[in-house]
Amino acid sequence: MQASLLGLFALSVFFIGLIHIVMMNYRRNKELMKLAYYNSLTGLPNKANLEQALTNELRELSSDKQPDGKKKAVLAIHCSNLSAINSTYGFHIGDQVLLEFVQRLQNFNQAGTELFQFATHRFVLLVKDYQSTTELETLAQQVIKASDQPLDTVGVSQHMIVKIGILELTSSHDNADEVFTQLSIAIDYIERTDRERYAFFDSDMKARLERQEVIGRELRDFLTHTGSGILHLAYQPQVDLKHNRIIGFEALARMRSPSFGTVPPTEFISIAERQNLIVPLGYWVLETACQFACRLVGEGYPDLTVAVNISGIQFAQADFVERVIEIVDQTGISPKNLELEITESILIEGLADTQERLVELRRAGITIAVDDFGTGYSSFSRLGDLPIDAIKIDKHFIDRILKEKDQKLIIREIIAMCHKLGLIVVAEGVEQEKQLEYLRESGCDIMQGYLFSKALPNGAAIGKLKEYDS
Ligand code: C2E
Ligand code: CA
Ligand code: CA
Numbered sequence: 001m002q003a004s005l006l007g008l009f010a011l012s013v014f015f016i017g018l019i020h021i022v023m024m025n026y027r028r029n030k031e032l033m034k035l036a037y038y039n040s041l042t043g044l045p046n047k048a049n050l051e052q053a054l055t056n057e058l059r060e061l062s063s064d065k066q067p068d069g070k071k072k073a074v075l076a077i078h079c080s081n082l083s084a085i086n087s088t089y090g091f092h093i094g095d096q097v098l099l100e101f102v103q104r105l106q107n108f109n110q111a112g113t114e115l116f117q118f119a120t121h122r123f124v125l126l127v128k129d130y131q132s133t134t135e136l137e138t139l140a141q142q143v144i145k146a147s148d149q150p151l152d153t154v155g156v157s158q159h160m161i162v163k164i165g166i167l168e169l170t171s172s173h174d175n176a177d178e179v180f181t182q183l184s185i186a187i188d189y190i191e192r193t194d195r196e197r198y199a200f201f202d203s204d205m206k207a208r209l210e211r212q213e214v215i216g217r218e219l220r221d222f223l224t225h226t227g228s229g230i231l232h233l234a235y236q237p238q239v240d241l242k243h244n245r246i247i248g249f250e251a252l253a254r255m256r257s258p259s260f261g262t263v264p265p266t267e268f269i270s271i272a273e274r275q276n277l278i279v280p281l282g283y284w285v286l287e288t289a290c291q292f293a294c295r296l297v298g299e300g301y302p303d304l305t306v307a308v309n310i311s312g313i314q315f316a317q318a319d320f321v322e323r324v325i326e327i328v329d330q331t332g333i334s335p336k337n338l339e340l341e342i343t344e345s346i347l348i349e350g351l352a353d354t355q356e357r358l359v360e361l362r363r364a365g366i367t368i369a370v371d372d373f374g375t376g377y378s379s380f381s382r383l384g385d386l387p388i389d390a391i392k393i394d395k396h397f398i399d400r401i402l403k404e405k406d407q408k409l410i411i412r413e414i415i416a417m418c419h420k421l422g423l424i425v426v427a428e429g430v431e432q433e434k435q436l437e438y439l440r441e442s443g444c445d446i447m448q449g450y451l452f453s454k455a456l457p458n459g460a461a462i463g464k465l466k467e468y469d470s
Helices: 002-037 047-062 082-089 091-106 133-148 176-192 204-223 265-274 278-298 320-331 344-348 354-363 395-400 405-420 433-441 458-469
Strands: 071-079 113-119 122-130 162-168 198-200 231-240 245-257 261-263 305-309 338-343 367-373 390-393 424-427
Touching: 002 047, 047 071, 047 113, 047 122, 047 176, 071 091, 071 133, 071 176, 082 091, 091 113, 091 122, 091 133, 122 133, 133 162, 133 198, 162 176, 176 198, 176 204, 204 245, 204 265, 204 278, 231 278, 231 305, 231 458, 245 265, 245 278, 245 458, 261 265, 265 278, 278 305, 278 320, 278 338, 278 458, 305 367, 320 338, 320 354, 338 344, 344 367, 354 367, 390 405, 395 405, 405 424, 405 433
Parallel strands: 162 198, 245 305, 305 338, 338 367, 367 390, 390 424
Antiparallel strands: 071 122, 071 162, 113 122, 231 245, 245 261
């Protein structure tokens, strides 16, 4: 009797132990499952989870059992400034900001959509039924609007800067991986265009991104002296309208890519700006233009000016003024041979010490022109206070001389006002005789444009100068 009781006891202990082990395993497996399929910080379903969901959706799309014709799409929401938040405030605050941001995103986790966390910085909304692309655009705009509202529960007012890549799922998508790749391409693409906040993936994006990569690499090789001479400067004459003489040139950068041939400056300059190459590129241009000015002096033209375009990023470098003066000294030109063209945005959104920098440059004898005048927001009331010498009226205005009567009058006003402020006026992009006549009548000082000449290689520029001189 006692023996059977003991046996029963041992059996119960054995079973309780077994149940305990099974429970422990179950909990551990559950934890492991959670780790494998959910983000440990936000609790959102993760990439593995999304992969499964996408595999199912793609299977449905390609199978015949899609009678209701539901359209499906994914929106990848990329947090562009999360790294900056983490490094400014620390990861603890970064996590709090992210959690609060996820709460906002949860508002979009409604019937028909599902929210996933693809990576720390990237979320994905799976849209399981939509009618038109406009609906997807509206959704993207709503997410952007929600992100733009400050997040301040952690005491630091921040907002998440998001960029959204949108992809419509089709039966031609083979698997989830292809979807991920295309979403990444769309995100990379918007990250590199400053203006847009969201974009639909299209098949050209990849080619455009590759082109940017190659151009960036070629520029980098050139600037680190490992590439061949793919950059050169062309010089566009500037003509004094009163005396009909060339008084200087604007130096314009030209690129001949080994892979793509001629690349327009607007394209490679903006690639250089985004890939941290504009500063070395800008100094290369400055040095080359100063060498050209030096050559002009050698040819017997000591008073001509060479104008160089300066990017805002380069202007903002702490040692900008110093470097410019150093290059002028090294090339042995007189500072009066150099003009710097800066944009209105440098003047307006610029640094606190923009004015001081300009004063220093002018004190050294270098002249300053405001480029593309009229495209930004410079007001005349401020123009008089600025340490500048000249303004260049943008081509858009010059084009309107032939079209709109009001615009004609505006140009005359601008010229008169600038003269009152002691500024020289340059007209850009003059293509027709009629424009020239009107500008001359209105007292414009200098013109630049195809009517007189395009930008020329240095030999031809000097040739033009001699031809005009004789
Ligand atoms: P920008 O400084 O406004 O330069 C004037 C642009 O107008 C040049 O285009 C010039 O070739 C063009 N142009 C001049 N006259 C005429 C004309 O009569 N008709 C027409 N249709 N166009 C005319 P480009 O060389 O393509 O340069 C475009 C822009 O690229 C420049 O605009 C400037 O913002 C930028 N850029 C060029 N070189 C440099 C550089 O060395 N550094 C920086 N930061 N930017 C540069
Ligand atoms: Ca310019
Ligand atoms: Ca211009």
